[in-house]
Amino acid sequence: MSEMTQTASSVLQASASGVMLEARELVKRYRQRTAVNGVSFQVPHGEIFGLLGPNGAGKTTTLEMIEGIRKPDSGTAILAGLDIRHRKNAVQRLIGVQLQATTLFPELTLLETLTFFRSLYPTGRDPRQLLSEVHLEEKAKARPQDLSGGQRQRLALALALVNDPQILFLDEPTASLDPQSRRMLWDIVLALKEQGTTIMLTTHFMDEAQILCDRIAIMDNGEIIALDTAAHLIDRLGAQATIDCKLNSHTVAADLETLPAVTKIRQSAEHFVIFTAEMQPTLEALLQYANQRGITLTELQVSTPTLEDVFLELTGRQLRPE
Ligand SMILES: Nc1ncnc2c1ncn2[C@@H]1O[C@H](COP(=O)(O)OP(=O)(O)OP(=O)(O)O)[C@@H](O)[C@H]1O
Incomplete structure (x- = not known):
């Protein structure tokens, strides 16, 4: 079986079993400090799963270990049935990552930027269609540096979607955005969920977690201290x-x-x-x-x-x- 066929069959199996993402006992230490201390959870297909916690709780480190950007000291992540330790390249073709600060080519227009990133993958989405989904069709000929903060975040989201990912990762997607831009981004994220994308995000905004996430893991000091739907977490009080x-x-x-x-x-x-x-x-x-x-x-x-x-x-x- 070719690697492509193997990956496709693994995605199909993961979708059928219902689990698209699993963190298994992830641990990351920086010198004396344990940033992530044995984090485990499962995310079913099509769910929006949120990591909510204060600054320094270990959310970004957890996310980056799952994405394969940071190597865990122990533990692993399984994405669409593929272990990130052994199948990192295959995993990275299946996922989309919206980066906190995306540095782009200043001489390329938005459409050219998306077309360039799309060309790096064998399959993916139509750049014009993506621009329209993130409400930037009128900015097709603008350059990244001429965009507002909210428009930049939406461009970063479009870039995360060029390879038509099965799982989308959003790290603080609305940090430093005004209320109107935040709501616009929330609507786009909810529309992606409607299309069946599994989404994992980090946030320290409780309203964002409450509105977007099917389930929320509350993180503090590198550990998950509660994990449930917002309604159940609140009911426990x-x-x-x-x-x-x-x-x-x-x-x-x-x-x-x-x-x-x-x-x-x-x-x-x-x-x-x-x-x-x-x-x-x-x-x-x-x-x-x-x-x-x-x-x-x-x-x-x-x-x-x-x-x-x-x-x-x-x-x-x-x-x-x-
Ligand atoms: N490269 C690094 N070297 C040393 N310590 C780090 C490094 N990256 C993160 N840390 C530390 O690990 C802990 C967890 O950081 P992390 O960025 O994962 O938290 P976070 O919950 O995402 O916080 P924030 O919301 O501020 O991004 C923090 O104490 C942070 O200072």
């Missing part, structure tokens, strides 16, 4: 919502504890944070309680827990220090 309120008269925390579905009360002066397993009955009872006693709620804020709360609960620290 046991609280569905918090009601943050300020009351204009003396209220006893013990009274608020008797409201339905309340799990915990935190108090500072006249401010109360009520943790509840079911927001609506608690809120209704709180308003009734205030009404009956002639108490005015001078401030009221209801929020549902986020991945930030999950990280805080797991580590005692904020995901993104203020």
Whole structure:
């Protein structure tokens, strides 16, 4: 069997078995520091899988070991059934990598740039079609250095797609982008998922992880400390919502504890944070309680827990220090 045929059959088997990517006990040390400490997970075909964690957690190092850019001290990664240690070239034809800072040829237009990178692979996507998918068709004749930050990120994404990859890797895809550019990039990523691409990304934005990822591995100090869907990770907190309120008269925390579905009360002066397993009955009872006693709620804020709360609960620290 030729190498091409072997690779194709391995991809077919991986798709059929459902697992497109597997990290097995990956370890990477830099001098005394263990940057990645025994990371394992599996990503099924067609999933968007996210590594979420603070700066220095080991996300990029993990990603680069899986991509074959960095050699693990121990452990390995299997992509579409191929072990990166033995089949690095075959793996690299199957994957697309969006780099954080892509240095390009300043004299080539966008279309020429994509056409050049496309020519490095035996098969791949049509450069014009790619430009249109990343909403850069009007910039076909522009040069990379004339693009905005968001447009550059989208060009980097198009470049990662030239070889029509089975698995796409995005490292902090929306770092330093404005909200509109971030949303545009999210839509493109979700469209790629619709087309069946398996995607692995790193981020330290919890909203990004929550919106894009089917499952999220939370990383801290080189280890995965939780792995699940965003909804399940949040469910584990046991609280569905918090009601943050300020009351204009003396209220006893013990009274608020008797409201339905309340799990915990935190108090500072006249401010109360009520943790509840079911927001609506608690809120209704709180308003009734205030009404009956002639108490005015001078401030009221209801929020549902986020991945930030999950990280805080797991580590005692904020995901993104203020
Ligand atoms: N080439 C290197 N030499 C020495 N230490 C390194 C090297 N690359 C990364 N590290 C260290 O390994 C740890 C993990 O870094 P890594 O870049 O993987 O984290 P990260 O979660 O991707 O963070 P960020 O969000 O800042 O990119 C950090 O402490 C970092 O300083």
